[in-house]
Every structure is written in structure tokens, then in C-alpha cells.
Amino acid sequence: MRIWLSVLAVTVLSWLLKASAPLIVAHHKLPASVIRMTALTAPVLLAGLIVTELGGQEIDWTQLAGVGVAGSLGVLKVPMLVAVAGGIVATALIRLSVG
Known part of the structure; x- marks a missing residue:
């Protein structure tokens, strides 16, 4: 619930x-x-919220790697659904290989 309130707050702040x-x-x-700088404000704040939420008490580096893969694919202009699927697959593969 906290993450959705944070996303809502960032959205409203971005609109304002x-x-x-x-x-x-x-x-x-x-x-x-x-x-250019103001156009990047909302994505940077959202990325900070995602990393903070993923970090929580103990950082799961496999999740961070998956988010990194998804973000990298997004930067390469891959469709969002494919980028998210790539992040999921990367996270799963890392977890399978590590054990």
C-alpha cells in the first residue's frame, strides 16, 4: 500500500x-x-522509489539486477512489456544459477 501512495504522490507532484x-x-x-532536466524529474523520482522499495530491510541483489535489465532494455527503446519480461527472466535465471 505504501508504494502505491508514493507513486500517487510522485504523480501529483509531477503534474503540479x-x-x-x-x-x-x-x-x-x-x-x-x-x-531536459525537468523532463527527467519524474522518472528519476520513480526510480528512487523503486530502489528504496526493493531495498527494504535487506537488499535482494537479484531483484536489483532484474530491475537493471528492465531499465536497460527500456533505455534501448524496447517495448515496455518486453523490457519487464526481460527483467523477470533475468531475475529468474540469476536465482536458478545461484541456487
Whole structure:
């Protein structure tokens, strides 16, 4: 339940940040670097929440490896369903090989 509340909070915060920008800068054009940086805010916060939730009391490195594989596939523009499946398969294979 806590993770869903965190995701909801990040979503609302992202919407507020995106909605407040036009109100604040009104008729000013923002530099491209600022636009790129603010576009990455929500994914970075969500990644932090995922790693924190996976960490919990004791870090399961196989889960972190699976999330890393899924994230890497996402960066390579693989469809999301395939990226998630790749992360699941990587986690399962690591757990099978380690025992």
C-alpha cells in the first residue's frame, strides 16, 4: 500500500510541477537544458522509489539486477512489456544459477 501512495504522490507532484512551469515563466522561453532536466524529474523520482522499495530491510541483489535489465532494455527503446519480461527472466535465471 505504501508504494502505491508514493507513486500517487510522485504523480501529483509531477503534474503540479508541469502545470506550474507555464504560470511561473509565463512569456519567457526556457533554455533547452532546463527543459531536459525537468523532463527527467519524474522518472528519476520513480526510480528512487523503486530502489528504496526493493531495498527494504535487506537488499535482494537479484531483484536489483532484474530491475537493471528492465531499465536497460527500456533505455534501448524496447517495448515496455518486453523490457519487464526481460527483467523477470533475468531475475529468474540469476536465482536458478545461484541456487
